Amino acid sequence: MSRVTIGGLADQLGLSKASVSYALNGQPGVSDETRRRVLELATSLGWHPSSSARALSRSRTDAIGIVLRRDPELLGSEPYYMSLLAGVESVLAETGKSLLLRMVGASTRDEVATYRRWSAEGRVDGVMLFDLVDGDERPPLLDELGMAYVVHGANPEVAPGRVLTYDIVHDTQLIVDHLASLGHHRILHIAGPAEFVHEANRREVLDxxxxxxxxxxxxxxxxxxxxxxxxxxxxxxxxxxxxxxxVTSSDLLALGASAALRSLGRSDVAVVSWDDSLLCRIVSPAITALDRFPEEQGARSTRVLLEVLLGLGPTETLARPSELVVRRTSVAI
Structure with missing residues (x-):
């Protein structure tokens, strides 16, 4: 008889591996009915928890950490991160875990120091990384510290089994096809910091x-x-x-570009944002944007991290394909 695994139980029950693990280990985050179904199937198949898994579970802090290189005063004005964090919290609330959030401005040194302090103090079980740069020191540091992590929005090879990745070719193709259909041949791409890997990738694929x-x-x-x-x-x-x-890399950049067009009296220039938000919908004229479903992706990244913490094996997760929402700034020439 083959060995019964959490993954096998999850497949048979149509549940996530994390949900099955919570049920088997008596943790919150699943309904009584789900727990009953899992335990009944596990018992019938002869499943037994490993002693190492139980020991690991007992050593948990039940908290995950996120460090953002953002000015604390500006975070509230960034709808993308507010939506993403809402998705993170929605999953943590289901599982009885908490989020430790730190904002350290633009300082990589302060971010690294935070991880070292959290590791030394045993403050979090794992962390979520954003905005990778070439030769990023954070993944090897976290490996050295023995701290679990996942990377949000990066190439799978950065951290095999621990990445939620967007299809940048798909996203860029949506924008390019749309602008080409409107007759545009010369565009301005207002991007974020050049050192971010995702910005370099966008630039390369857009070209x-x-x-x-x-x-x-x-x-x-x-x-x-x-x-x-x-x-x-x-x-x-x-x-x-x-x-x-x-074309802008964020909704706030798009709002700034639209303000510039208004001050110039220009209504003949199209604007497309790589991020959608309420701001793109309520500004006049409303801005065409890619809906990248940040709340859903924050939730999915969190589930990947929880599965890593439960030792459930590699999980490659491709984000839900973005959708282009066409609004009034889709100006044809």
Missing amino acids: ELGARAGIRATHRHNDYSMEAGESAALAELGADAGITAI
Whole structure:
């Protein structure tokens, strides 16, 4: 008879591996009915928990940590992260776990120091990483510290089994096809910090797919503030009259670009944001944007981390495909 595994039980019951583990180990996070179904099947198949798994469970703090390199005063103005954190909390609330959140400005040194302190004090069971850079020191540091982690929005090879990754080609193709259908050939790409891997990837793929569609992009890297989007749009539109569309890496950058267009009296320039939010819907004119479902993806990243903590094996998770929401800034030429 083959060995009964948590994964096998989950497949038979149509449940997540984390839910099965909670049920088997008497942890909160599942209903009484779900716990009964899991235990009945496990008993019938002769499943027995390992002593190492029980020991690991007893040593838990029941908290996960997130360190964001963001100014604490600005976090509330970033709808993407607010939605993502809502998704994280929704899963943690179901499982009786808590979130320890720290914001450290732009300092990598302060972020690394936070992980070292958390490890030394035993404050969290694992952490979630964002905004990877080339040669990022955080994954090897966490491996050295023996701290579990997952990476949100990165290539699978960064941390096999511990990544939620977006399909950047799919996302970029949606934008390129849309702008090409509107007749645009010269665009301004207002991006986030150049050192972020996801920004470098967006730039590379936008150039490649744009060239196939006869679109040439000018790239400008900034922080993610509305002020940065406005100043970049004003400068580049003033320097290049041939630009007919603006693509931004965030909703706040898109709001800034739209403000610049209003101040210039320009209604002939299209705007597309890589992130959607309530801000894109209520501003006038409403901004075309990619809905990347941040709340759902925050929840999925959290489930991946919980499965890593439960020792349930590698999990490669591709984020739900983004959808382009077309609004009034989709201006044709």
